[in-house]
Amino acid sequence: MTNNTIEPHIISIQSTVSTGYVGNNSASFAIQLHGINCVAMPTILLSSHTDKPVYYGEAVPKELFDKLARGVLEINTAQLTQYVVSGYLKSKEIIDATAKFIKQLKAQHSITYIYDPVFGDTRTDGLYIPKEQADYSKERLLSLSDILTPNHFELEYLLGKRITNEQELITAVQADEVLSSKIIVLTTAEMKENVNHQVEVILINQGKLSHFYADNIPVEVVGTGDLFTGTLSAQLTKGRTIEEAIQTSMNFLSEVLRYVHLHGLKEMNAMAILQAQDVLAVKYK
Template identity: 40%
Template structure:
């Protein structure tokens, strides 16, 4: 039974980002997680000061070896990567994903290219962003960038849906991928709305959500975890995207209603459903 999701991303002692939020979201769908940390920090970067460090290449590859030796990878539905802050771990992750794809060609790989956002710009070194585009994106089946990351990968500003379609069509890195672009605001996006745009070859779906004016960390990590889980439960790409988008909107609305400043277990338990 393909009831597991492999997740490679950040881990924190306190808070809900990276694998902290992905693990719970996936488990609330009745699925199990094979979870690899890429960094281990005291809290997410919205808290200061922060302590901790990136996982070493040796330790990361030792964990990979341990999982490969107990023969559980056949039971995964997909692999997901999120925040990876070092070139070494990007390369190790890429090699691991490629081995999985070679042994099990049917396994999906979903890449969330965590590099930056509209408010902060690029928050990894340019060398890390370049390494991500060279080592992970070429091997993914589905890419889930936010709007900033999509523009960064395409190396252009985007204002219309036609510009997105044309830019992806002529981009050899992206034109054979399914792209789920979150947090999009185009010139014709209705006021007060935000878009998640699904690009699958010549097919484009625009999914609108209420734009909730709150800057909450971890929403991209949560979106990708819900999206991957919904695919594992049998939903198609568009249905999984709609459910993930609606859940994010509900969670953010609840945070505002309750006067909270970040996500917690309470709001996830309230809104995440199989």
């Protein structure tokens, strides 16, 4: 039995907030519910998520991020890690530092990098970070990724094309020099073919589309993408196939949102996430 089996880790490079469940606050929780150690690398420190009327904080200085990365590398954490995830990255300096860190991790060990763009959505009518940073994130991190988990808006942004149906989707991805070689998990897909208006995730892998569905819970909260990607990475670490990991992650998120809706909450909380853990209690390969 290897050390990776005894004590698996996931490295999660995301925002940290003092209160609330976005970024690493939600992703780390989901990862830990799987019995996996989360190595949480902060990219920005905020008092709360940015949908709040008032919030304070700032991006982590590059010098500090580099020191944290160096410490993680020098204690051989990479040897215990199969997956590294990146999420909200607002400053160009932290994007550079993240790219450097991922290259160093991959040089130490066979690691799969999951890139969650986290720079916009249709809910906010577009980008919620400056365009310069979004473009820089695409330039520096996309090529390093093995799996990416964009929402519908983010995939359109990466492709530079409007996508309304499955044929447009597969044609655009296959024509893209970089994206055509990636495993893409399109979250919150908005396709004309989804006539039942369920929550849909589409897997695009080697030119093939696979569809996954969950109940459409009538509630909208922040942090769901972070929670989904964290759960996905944990499911994969546990040995699930990408298809199994997607469906379980969707079911888990549905249970969280069902609790939020039932209790009239405005956002996720610890109990909403904790009570959904039964979905994760499956026999792993």
